[in-house]
Amino acid sequence: MKYLDESDQHALPGRPIAPGETFTFHCHPGIACFNQCCRHLNLFLYPYDVLRLSRTLAVSTDQFIDTYVDVVLRQDHYFPEVLLRMHETQGHPCVFLTETGCAVYSDRPHTCRLFPMEQGARFDAATGRTSPVYFFRPPEFCLGPHEVKQWTVQSYTEDQAARHYYDMTLHWAALRRRFASDPWGLEGPEGSRARMAFMAAYNLDRFRQFVFQSSFLKRYRIKKPLKMKLQRDDEALLMFGFEWIGLFVWGIPSKRISMR
Template identity: 30%
Template sequence: MKGLGGRSGSLLRSIVSHGISLEERTVSMTWHENIEDFGEEVKPGSTFRFECHPGLSCFGTCCATDVTLTPYDIARMRRHLGIDTHKFLSAYCLSRVDSRTGFPYVLLKHKEDGSCIFSESQGCNIYESRPSCCRHYPLARVVEKLGQSGNPLSKYHLQRRVAYCQGMDTGPEWTIEAYCEENGLGPYSRANDLFLQIPFAFETLPLGLKKDKDVQTMIYQAVFDFDRFFEKYGRFGPSTPPEDDHEMVAVLTGITLNLIRRTAHLKTIE
């Protein structure tokens, strides 16, 4: 890559020297917190019925689907496990790049039988720190764009295509607000809304930059492997991640948006 100057340039060269491998995949992916197929929209104030418990014959089946992680998910899960992001990503995740948009993303690994790496016979063994898309199920939160205020414009859909699910249309009646509160989604949604500024900003880059492996690696490390990022590149922000996970997402969002802005000034790519 030529023409990369300033602090973002030295950071990019430093990151690239550590050689992160991101496998390119073609995925159908908008920026929502669950990449499963979704069906009808659930309007604000309307209700749906759903329950999930070990007594259902399908219990745990949904855990075999792809689970996409946000930075806040990773922060909570790595803290639960008592490890840093680099160890968490290496042990429990697959790192990919969307071949359409060029943006990196992270999936949870599966066991040999196809189930989630954290799935056990009685459910999730990190349940209290489970990621946002698992908390949302059977809802899918779809974020289409940022509004004039800079806040994401989102809506909710029921994942009607999961025919195996025996909990749909049974059990308690829920509004979106009640279901999200029951599943502790408040801090997740607030942090994820901050993060969503990053892929939207990334989309504004020229195609050549979005597909550039060095740029993708820079974004991956800043967004997902943030413990190591803060440790190695402290001169671009705080040398250690903030203790509060929401504050950490806010800090890494600011750093990454600045890196994207600086990268946008690149004029020449080899």
């Protein structure tokens, strides 16, 4: 998901799709380009993608990060990006690509769900509200748009079960946007505070250990029902992690977390 200001919305490639506007697309195993789009990708994963993929693969988030992704900190960026690893073999297929399609289809990343649409989030500085924007941008080799099946953004989003992904990713996008400027000071984006923020967003099993097995609960006060929820509910922990990053990095007040 790209986070867009008014000025850069028109700079993105692809055709913007308005709500209610229709487009044709159908992707199926019989199509000549089947699986071509799952190769040679810069596929960015969001925190919720990592959670879903690690759960479906029955590995810890730690193992998932070690095995399946590259964590890249680009020069002059203040938070790393998480990219799904591609095989080194010819054509660089995605590590989850099989002859019959995607091996993690039911938990495939947000970007894969919406493909060949791309979703952005438009921030309105006047109202402080965020709304989604969509672009249709199939690569040239993609034959899906020549099929007859018709969609709107809404029907395609529902068909791909992408709505919940959007909701989860939007929370992260709002926080991620703040990393456009350096919050780390002398410590830099590879320092211990930055590593802790990364853990809270992407390495949820480690973050749960941190919350329950370190001095975290001596330093932060949270109510007992929430504490119990965080022990067993991954999505609640992820949202809590975002809230804690806001408080920990920028001092954004939280109704649920207070300093002791």
